[in-house]
Amino acid sequence: MSDTVRFGVVGCGGMGRTHAGNARELGHHVVAGADVVDGVRETFTEDFHAAGYANHEEMYDEEDLDAVVITTPNKFHEPAAVDALERDIAVLCEKPLAHTLESAERIVAAAEESDALLMVGFHNRFTTPAEVFTTRRDAGEFGDVTHIEANYLRRRGIPGLGSWFTNHELSGGGALIDIGVHAIDLALYLADFPEVVEVTGVTRSEFGTREEYADPDGWAGNWDTSEGGFDVDDSVSAFIRCADDTTISLEVSWAANREPTHEFHVRGSEAGAQFELGEEELTLLSCTTEGTDQYVDTELDGELEPSGHKAEDELFLDAVASGEDPGINTPEQGLQIQQVIDAIYRSSEEGGAVVLD
Structure with missing residues (x-):
């Protein structure tokens, strides 16, 4: 693969623009963005000189992407991530991995079946x-x-x-x-x-x-x-x-x-x-x-220097370009964090401690 990653954004709001800006500064090509909100999508495509799509499926089908970042509301992480991984497109998914534990488990299962990298966005x-x-x-x-x-x-x-x-x-x-x-x-x-x-x-x-x-x-x-x-x-x-x-x-x-x-x-x-x-x-x-x-x-x-989101983006994009998994912000770690979140909610609802398998 070329050192220049062809990068797409699913969710073109504030966080999507942050990741796209970092990718551009790091010398990669922001190819396209997908967002259901017309105005948000149009502003993104103008600012980044990228193609715009109303949904991620069309973007994946039409563009030759190496990697995507997903910054949608949590409920929509799963379809965007799974569809990308099934096409062997590398994914950086903003935190949390999903809106439910079951959804997170399905994303991790898709990553295990894919040849593409999945990283979870924990910039701290x-x-x-x-x-x-x-x-x-x-x-x-x-x-x-x-x-x-x-x-x-x-x-x-x-x-x-x-x-x-x-x-x-x-x-x-x-x-x-x-x-x-x-x-x-x-x-x-x-x-x-x-x-x-x-x-x-x-x-x-x-x-x-x-x-x-x-x-x-x-x-x-x-x-x-x-x-x-x-x-x-x-x-x-x-x-x-x-x-x-x-x-x-x-x-x-x-x-x-x-x-x-x-x-x-x-x-x-x-x-x-x-x-x-x-x-x-x-x-x-x-x-x-x-x-x-x-x-x-x-x-x-x-x-x-760099730190935070930019350092995270640099690590992800370098890994995509090299084909080498950096072994940090892994799907398994993202799933463990999701398990803890789920257990806290269950503990509060049930009124006692929750034991994890």
């Missing part, structure tokens, strides 16, 4: 704190990673009513499946993906059904309950136990009466670390008896 792995932490973890600096506190909390940040984010049929859930998926993924990634054996969680819908809702940062645009319903969660608290006794505590919210935070705290038997999503700094925490008993806090500050 490609940031400075994650890279620094995992490098030092693999060198044994932290000893055994034993517990991770994962926080992704907005004080007020519910998406607009009437959008697919607040529609369970289209999204599969609310805050948990939208932003909680990032916290779950990164926590498991930092712990080197141990097997999850038990999940306990409670999801809540405290704010999204209110007639009046303060929205100081304008996440929801113009709050109007007549414009659309809200049948998803707006916060969740959960506890995850792994087979090796690694544990993860999870706090996620679109809206909650507490200070917002994206902090992660990692505890290891020899040292720990803390950082915040979106920031470049990482603090290492340890103690020593050298000289005298003392705490040792080390601030690390660097910047990967």
Whole structure:
């Protein structure tokens, strides 16, 4: 295959444009985009000088594509991904893998039958704190990673009513499946993906059904309950136990009466670390008896280039061009995260712990 990947986009909104822009900057050819919304599709095709299609099937049939990125509402990940994989077109599927566990399982089954690559879009792995932490973890600096506190909390940040984010049929859930998926993924990634054996969680819908809702940062645009319903969660608290006794505590919210935070705290038997999503700094925490008993806090500050979505896109497109699976953001990892999400929802509904097979 040529070093230049012929790239298509399914879902030409904000995230689709981000991936397309990265692909173009990295020297690849944005061939086409598919979107059901005429105006969104037309703007995309004009800006990227690409062909436009109203559905992904027609785009796959008409264009000679090497790879696609899927950034549609969650419910439509499966048909777009499966149809591509059956044609041996490589797929980068934005998080989560699907809107339900069963749908995610079908996507993974299609990937197993395909000669094409499937990666799941978890861009927080490609940031400075994650890279620094995992490098030092693999060198044994932290000893055994034993517990991770994962926080992704907005004080007020519910998406607009009437959008697919607040529609369970289209999204599969609310805050948990939208932003909680990032916290779950990164926590498991930092712990080197141990097997999850038990999940306990409670999801809540405290704010999204209110007639009046303060929205100081304008996440929801113009709050109007007549414009659309809200049948998803707006916060969740959960506890995850792994087979090796690694544990993860999870706090996620679109809206909650507490200070917002994206902090992660990692505890290891020899040292720990803390950082915040979106920031470049990482603090290492340890103690020593050298000289005298003392705490040792080390601030690390660097910047990967590229990082985040662009680094993820570069890895994916390089893998497509070379034909070599990078072995990260794998379908199996995406499915494990989907299993945890499903278990949290089931735990909340059933009122107790859920044991994973």
